[in-house]
Amino acid sequence: xxxxxxxxxxxxxxxxxxxxxxxxxxxxxxxxxxxxxxxxxxxxxxxxxxxxxxxxxxxxxxxxxxxxxxxxxxxxxxxxxxxxxxxxxxxxxxxxxxxxxxxxxxxxxxxxxxxxxxxxxxxxxxxxxxxxxxxxxxxxxxxxxxxxxxxxxxxxxxxxxxxxxxxxxxxxxxxxxxxxxxxxxxxxxxxxxxxxxxxxxxxxxxxxxxxxxxxxxxxxxxxxxxxxxxxxxxxxxxxxxxxxxxxxxxxxxxxxxxxxxxxxxxxxxxxxxxxxxxxxxxxxxxxxxxxxxxxxxxxxxxxxxxxxxxxxxxxxxxxxxxxxxxxxxxxxxxxxxxxxxxxxxxxxxxxxxxxxxxxxxxxxxxxxxxxxxxxxxxxxxxxxxxxxxxxxxxxxxxxxxxxxxxxxxxxxxxxxxxxxxxxxxxxxxxxxxxxxxxxxxxxxxxxxxxxxxxxxxxxxxxxxxxxx
Amino acid sequence: xxxxxxxxxxxxxxxxxxxxxxxxxxxxxxxxxxxxxxxxxxxxxxxxxxxxxxxxxxxxxxxxxxxxxxxxxxxxxxxxxxxxxxxxxxxxxxxxxxxxxxxxxxxxxxxxxxxxxxxxxxxxxxxxxxxxxxxxxxxxxxxxxxxxxxxxxxxxxxxxxxxxxxxxxxxxxxxxxxxxxxxxxxxxxxxxxxxxxxxxxxxxxxxxxxxxxxxxxxxxxxxxxxxxxxxxxxxxxxxxxxxxxxxxxxxxxxxxxxxxxxxxxxxxxxxxxxxxxxxxxxxxxxxxxxxxxxxxxxxxxxxxxxxxxxxxxxxxxxxxxxxxxxxxxxxxxxxxxxxxxxxxxxxxxxxxxxxxxxxxxxxxxxxxxxxxxxxxxxxxxxxxxxxxxxxxxxxxxxxxxxxxxxxxxxxxxxxxxxxxxxxxxxxxxxxxxxxxxxxxxxxxxxxxxxxxxxxxxxxxxxxxxxxxxxxxxxxxxxxxxxx
Numbered sequence: 001x002x003x004x005x006x007x008x009x010x011x012x013x014x015x016x017x018x019x020x021x022x023x024x025x026x027x028x029x030x031x032x033x034x035x036x037x038x039x040x041x042x043x044x045x046x047x048x049x050x051x052x053x054x055x056x057x058x059x060x061x062x063x064x065x066x067x068x069x070x071x072x073x074x075x076x077x078x079x080x081x082x083x084x085x086x087x088x089x090x091x092x093x094x095x096x097x098x099x100x101x102x103x104x105x106x107x108x109x110x111x112x113x114x115x116x117x118x119x120x121x122x123x124x125x126x127x128x129x130x131x132x133x134x135x136x137x138x139x140x141x142x143x144x145x146x147x148x149x150x151x152x153x154x155x156x157x158x159x160x161x162x163x164x165x166x167x168x169x170x171x172x173x174x175x176x177x178x179x180x181x182x183x184x185x186x187x188x189x190x191x192x193x194x195x196x197x198x199x200x201x202x203x204x205x206x207x208x209x210x211x212x213x214x215x216x217x218x219x220x221x222x223x224x225x226x227x228x229x230x231x232x233x234x235x236x237x238x239x240x241x242x243x244x245x246x247x248x249x250x251x252x253x254x255x256x257x258x259x260x261x262x263x264x265x266x267x268x269x270x271x272x273x274x275x276x277x278x279x280x281x282x283x284x285x286x287x288x289x290x291x292x293x294x295x296x297x298x299x300x301x302x303x304x305x306x307x308x309x310x311x312x313x314x315x316x317x318x319x320x321x322x323x324x325x326x327x328x329x330x331x332x333x334x335x336x337x338x339x340x341x342x343x344x345x346x347x348x349x350x351x352x353x354x355x356x357x358x359x360x361x362x363x364x365x366x367x368x369x370x371x372x373x374x375x376x377x378x379x380x381x382x383x384x385x386x387x388x389x390x391x392x393x394x395x396x397x398x399x400x401x402x403x404x405x406x407x408x409x410x411x412x413x414x415x416x417x418x419x420x421x422x423x424x425x426x427x428x429x430x431x432x433x434x435x436x437x438x439x440x441x442x443x444x445x446x447x448x449x450x451x452x453x454x455x456x457x458x459x460x461x462x463x464x465x466x467x468x
Numbered sequence: 469x470x471x472x473x474x475x476x477x478x479x480x481x482x483x484x485x486x487x488x489x490x491x492x493x494x495x496x497x498x499x500x501x502x503x504x505x506x507x508x509x510x511x512x513x514x515x516x517x518x519x520x521x522x523x524x525x526x527x528x529x530x531x532x533x534x535x536x537x538x539x540x541x542x543x544x545x546x547x548x549x550x551x552x553x554x555x556x557x558x559x560x561x562x563x564x565x566x567x568x569x570x571x572x573x574x575x576x577x578x579x580x581x582x583x584x585x586x587x588x589x590x591x592x593x594x595x596x597x598x599x600x601x602x603x604x605x606x607x608x609x610x611x612x613x614x615x616x617x618x619x620x621x622x623x624x625x626x627x628x629x630x631x632x633x634x635x636x637x638x639x640x641x642x643x644x645x646x647x648x649x650x651x652x653x654x655x656x657x658x659x660x661x662x663x664x665x666x667x668x669x670x671x672x673x674x675x676x677x678x679x680x681x682x683x684x685x686x687x688x689x690x691x692x693x694x695x696x697x698x699x700x701x702x703x704x705x706x707x708x709x710x711x712x713x714x715x716x717x718x719x720x721x722x723x724x725x726x727x728x729x730x731x732x733x734x735x736x737x738x739x740x741x742x743x744x745x746x747x748x749x750x751x752x753x754x755x756x757x758x759x760x761x762x763x764x765x766x767x768x769x770x771x772x773x774x775x776x777x778x779x780x781x782x783x784x785x786x787x788x789x790x791x792x793x794x795x796x797x798x799x800x801x802x803x804x805x806x807x808x809x810x811x812x813x814x815x816x817x818x819x820x821x822x823x824x825x826x827x828x829x830x831x832x833x834x835x836x837x838x839x840x841x842x843x844x845x846x847x848x849x850x851x852x853x854x855x856x857x858x859x860x861x862x863x864x865x866x867x868x869x870x871x872x873x874x875x876x877x878x879x880x881x882x883x884x885x886x887x888x889x890x891x892x893x894x895x896x897x898x899x900x901x902x903x904x905x906x907x908x909x910x911x912x913x914x915x916x917x918x919x920x921x922x923x924x925x926x927x928x929x930x931x932x933x934x935x936x937x938x939x940x941x942x943x944x945x946x947x948x949x950x951x
Binding site (some may be wrong): 033035036037038039040041042043044045046047048049050051052053063064065066067068069070071072083087088090091092093094095096120121122125128129132141143144145147173174175177181184186247250251252253257258259260261262341344345382383384385386387388389390391393395396397399416418420442443462463464465466467468 | 496499501502503508509510511512513514515516517518519520522530531532533534535536537538550551553554555557558561562563590591592595599612651652653654655656657731732733734735736737739740742744821822823825860861862863864865866867868869871873891893895897923925926927928946948950951
């Protein structure tokens with residue numbers, strides 16, 4: 001199972017050899033996934049899947065046609081290239097067409113762990129068994145999910161550009177609920193190495209949160225000082241970072257736009273201690289060495305069918321990643337620039353890439369709690385959606401544990417809340433931060449980041465939620 | 469071969485799905501060039517065609533699953549072995565063996581009725597259509613950009629099980645739409661979307677949508693929306709058009725009546741439900757005029773097909789009757805957990821390499837038996853808002869507290885709809901909201917609203933379904949100003 005660099009290159013070269021178009025891009029992804037799911041104190045589903053995605057884009061200097069397939073016979077590959085050329089001929093000219101990349105220097109990123117790639121159902125069962133034993137011993141209703149993903153990716157074109165990347169990812173999350181359904185706790189972790197995830201500690205954290213959040217007292221909505229656990233901070237970041245686009249800012253559609261035109265690059269908008277980067281080389285969650293989509297665009301097998309997703313993937317496709325500081329000691333230091341926009345504003349393109357990291361303080365979350373006169377401790381958030389893209393006002397809900405803090409101590413659990421809050425203002429209102437830690441992989445929401453817990457004032461909760 | 473091997477390896481049940489998927493998206497983004505102001509048109513034409521299989525077994529009372537893109541005898545044999553080993557490895561963690569509700573073994577086929585194969589329509593025609601829409605919308609002074617797409621997909625599914633079924637299905641789905649955006653640079657932005665119903669049908673759905681005839685209206689409405697005054701917040705009556713209400717139904721009723729949530733199977737990700745099994749047959753979710761059906765057979769609805777991924781024939785079933793919660797969405801391994809003898813046919817996997825599990829069918833609101841018109845609904849409102857289209861949407865993990873925006877808003881004063889207003893969202897709690905429903909439009913106003921992409925599960929899967937409804941009125945709902 002898996003590819004060496006040479007095997008991936010051989011397949012890419014074979015596909016490129018069938019091309020008759022002026023340019024041809026190939027993206028390859030061989031993916032092996034395994035998972036075990038445990039819910040309501042029972043193991044539910046468990047599986048091992050292997051899938052392949054071959055994306056072929058034929059290009060003629062004005063137009064692009066893209067086909068995704070997964071069959072590898074000589075005939076299937078020849079047909080795929082021919083079909084992508086037909087699509088190219090059918091497509092209209094692209095006013096933002098960018099020429100294919102010449103050979104790039106992709107940095108070395110070490111992200112593959114053999115033990116994770118070869119983990120069996122029995123290996124995955126260990127964490128699940130801990131969840132089961134702890135939940136039964138403590139009379140909780142427990143859920144847990146463990147997944148490993150091994151991926152071999154390649155990018156290639158007719159201009160001799162080639163990149164290869166092998167990676168593994170493991171994630172473990174757990175939710176414990178009290179039998180009377182008045183308490184719920186969640187915890188999770190992620191790593192390129194399955195064995196580095198402390199499943200015991202995650203299950204115990206979730207169980208402790210469930211027990212200590214039981215029978216919450218009613219508390220009115222309003223503005224509160226909050227202590228956000230690192231996962232809650234991570235949950236708010238993707239919508240914030242979407243605004244760090246030079247194109248969107250220049251078009252007047254971001255909080256980083258100036259009224260009437262121009263952007264706020266270089267302006268100090270946040271306190272001195274706010275520094276946010278993306279770092280593809282972060283050992284806790286390394287990233288692919290090139291930017292853009294890895295082959296999976298839309299469609300394919302997946303059951304829904306999505307429409308236009310913006311200009312993210314193709315516009316950055318294939319650029320080497322690097323470490324970027326988006327906010328440097330409170331100053332807006334970087335805005336991502338896609339390849340076309342870079343030609344219009346005459347700067348170098350700058351892709352989003354890699355794991356988001358945020359500098360923090362030196363203490364623990366307990367120190368943040370101890371320094372809080374009155375506030376709320378939040379485990380994480382759920383169903384976050386933008387309400388106003390201009391100022392990044394978001395709405396969403398707290399979940400799996402909210403506690404009132406009084407005079408530096410956790411007083412008692414309280415109900416969940418809906419928030420209406422911009423992370424822009426949250427960053428401006430930070431009072432203190434803990435050491436950064438790596439967060440979990442949450443399906444459909446946030447990728448792991450390395451961020452601190454924070455204490456911020458004036459976080460607006462607009463209504464109560466009865467959900468537990 | 470796969471089913472025999474699974475039985476020999478110790479499986480008490482096995483099924484295999486061998487599926488081929490073809491999807492195509494044609495889209496066009498039109499926006500002004502930064503330097504010259506000239507409109508740049510950026511098209512994308514992409515197709516995908518993927519093929520693979522998934523084998524599911526029960527061995528020693530537990531599920532095991534394995535899948536691959538490589539459909540060969542050797543790979544199927546390897547996958548069967550893996551699936552059985554996985555099931556046996558996990559079996560010691562089960563407190564009791566899985567039970568499957570009975571199913572009638574069939575040999576059958578199903579095909580979405582289509583008039584025009586969407587894959588036979590040239591991409592040049594689709595791009596030309598989107599270009600016409602963009603050109604017309606951008607003729608309206610103040611429109612900044614337009615994006616549009618036509619997305620289409622066909623699933624060719626083969627299912628065979630150790631119960632003796634062999635089922636072949638071709639399911640076509642199609643979704644066209646476009647969005648115009650207006651911007652006051654650095655201050656505010658609004659968008660307006662024309663979203664014809666996403667359906668299981670052929671290209672005829674795109675043709676009857678008549679997108680170009682809506683381009684100028686959409687352009688004018690987005691410009692008016694940008695200039696519109698903000699709403700005055702407070703308790704107001706809402707008249708919700710189907711294009712808006714479909715998503716509210718999805719989040720508040722569709723998800724809360726999924727049995728896997730109610731049992732805690734989704735507790736670690738999508739959440740549980742306030743509609744716990746003890747409420748079945750008793751709990752008043754809404755007013756007496758509120759009736760919902762679960763359904764996978766209604767013509768053109770996105771979840772409609774012949775059989776689910778358990779091999780169960782699809783059907784229609786009541787979910788809410790006269791405001792009372794009466795039915796869950798179920799699959800074969802859940803029915804006995806609420807003492808039911810059959811599955812409602814809600815099993816689905818979004819790919820050959822995804823594990824089938826309980827997914828939402830079409831969930832639709834029955835229209836009024838009276839010929840109630842939109843004017844009737846509006847005339848009964850002294851201070852309210854008429855809402856069209858989808859905006860921001862968020863609901864808690866037990867489906868109580870929600871906040872919804874919209875795509876366009878008109879003030880209602882003294883029984884009449886007035887000018888557009890802006891920055892509207894409303895918050896409510898599912899049982900309070902549906903209990904506040906005091907009027908539903910008649911059958912002539914009923915529309916079949918398709919949702920393209922609903923996420924659930926671990927690993928996450930995507931599903932599409934429809935939520936038909938007529939315009940409906942809700943009394944004294946909390947309205948917020950969002951800017």
